[in-house]
Amino acid sequence: MFTTEAHSGADLVVTVRGLTKSYGARTVVDNLDLDVHAGEVLGLIGANGAGKTTSVECIQGLRRPDAGEIRVLGLDPTRDADRLRPQIGSQLQSSGLPDRLRVAEAVALFAGPQAADGDRLLEQFGLAYRRKSPFAGMSGGERQRLFLVLALLNKPRLVILDELTQGLDPAARREVWSAVAQLRDSGAAVLLVTHELDEAEALCERVVAMRDGRVLDQGTPAELIARHSHEVVMRFGLAAAGAPADLQQTAYTLQALNRLPGVTSVARERGDVVIRGTREVIAQVGAWLVSTGRPAPADLRVEIPDLESALLNLLDSDETDRIGVAS
Numbered sequence: 001m002f003t004t005e006a007h008s009g010a011d012l013v014v015t016v017r018g019l020t021k022s023y024g025a026r027t028v029v030d031n032l033d034l035d036v037h038a039g040e041v042l043g044l045i046g047a048n049g050a051g052k053t054t055s056v057e058c059i060q061g062l063r064r065p066d067a068g069e070i071r072v073l074g075l076d077p078t079r080d081a082d083r084l085r086p087q088i089g090s091q092l093q094s095s096g097l098p099d100r101l102r103v104a105e106a107v108a109l110f111a112g113p114q115a116a117d118g119d120r121l122l123e124q125f126g127l128a129y130r131r132k133s134p135f136a137g138m139s140g141g142e143r144q145r146l147f148l149v150l151a152l153l154n155k156p157r158l159v160i161l162d163e164l165t166q167g168l169d170p171a172a173r174r175e176v177w178s179a180v181a182q183l184r185d186s187g188a189a190v191l192l193v194t195h196e197l198d199e200a201e202a203l204c205e206r207v208v209a210m211r212d213g214r215v216l217d218q219g220t221p222a223e224l225i226a227r228h229s230h231e232v233v234m235r236f237g238l239a240a241a242g243a244p245a246d247l248q249q250t251a252y253t254l255q256a257l258n259r260l261p262g263v264t265s266v267a268r269e270r271g272d273v274v275i276r277g278t279r280e281v282i283a284q285v286g287a288w289l290v291s292t293g294r295p296a297p298a299d300l301r302v303e304i305p306d307l308e309s310a311l312l313n314l315l316d317s318d319e320t321d322r323i324g325v326a327s
């Protein structure tokens with residue numbers, strides 16, 4: 001079910017084959033395969049405790065795998081840690097800096113011999129005016145942008161970002177997203193661990209969905225949505241289906257909606273008409289509502305399949321499979 005790679009092997013930055021890691025008797029990463037290419041953002045998504053952070057820590061050489069092979073830029077992250085360190089930039093879940101350290105001081109502290117122009121990076125990420133600010137006085141969005149500057153400072157070829165935008169307000173998230181897109185466009189390979197599925201949809205060329213250490217599926221966000229989330233759901237108040245007291249009119253409306261192309265079900269749920277079906281139902285139901293000559297329902301809502309519904313369905317069907325196997 002996995003998709004064929006559109007990339008050539010030449011731009012491979014990370015290759016993982018059969019990665020397995022246990023804590024005591026518990027296997028938390030179980031035979032993981034993945035590739036990350038230059039100029040792409042690969043997202044690791046999935047349930048809590050799926051093994052995403054453990055996987056990126058192994059890729060970064062912070063944990064030693066029990067089995068499997070990892071290559072980062074052709075090197076082994078554990079054995080060749082010293083050679084790899086300058087080529088990997090990371091912002092991890094637990095990132096932090098001393099409260100009194102000023103932005104410009106942090107940049108000077110982290111800069112290696114081959115570092116990029118720190119002032120230019122601060123400018124690029126909208127932090128130039130904060131050069132003299134201590135870390136403690138910065139907002140969440142500014143801190144995350146500073147971590148990105150530090151992650152990029154030594155011109156890494158691989159950047160690892162874990163829960164990058166957790167707790168940020170919507171405007172700050174967008175700023176950080178645009179910084180990650182810039183990073184990808186500059187040719188770095190980006191490995192992004194996230195629970196924010198709108199973030200994965202906006203940023204990732206491909207995503208790997210994990211649960212309990214296993215890969216459930218991987219592909220582009222569009223491929224995962226097409227495979228696991230098919231239904232459009234439309235809802236509007238029952239009053240728009242006919243006068244509330246006119247049961248016959250309501251029944252007629254529900255039958256008429258049920259006959260429209262693409263509709264798989266029509267139901268009444270707590271005072272709403274709920275229509276499920278393929279994407280075609282959006283146009284069909286809209287046209288039908290207009291054709292009745294009644295005012296269009298002001299409370300009409302449309303839920304379009306997205307990565308979040310795809311992942312929920314994927315986790316659900318995995319659960320059902322496992323219960324089926326167990327029983």
Ligand SMILES: Nc1ncnc2c1ncn2[C@@H]1O[C@H](COP(=O)(O)OP(=O)(O)OP(=O)(O)O)[C@@H](O)[C@H]1O
Nearest residue numbers: 023024028046047048049050051052053054055195
């Ligand atoms: N040092 C450790 N010792 C024992 N168990 C650990 C250790 N680190 C992680 N675990 C366990 O391994 C499992 C996988 O953890 P990991 O942090 O890799 O998952 P995750 O997918 O990143 O989770 P989350 O999305 O909640 O951050 C979890 O059940 C966690 O409790």
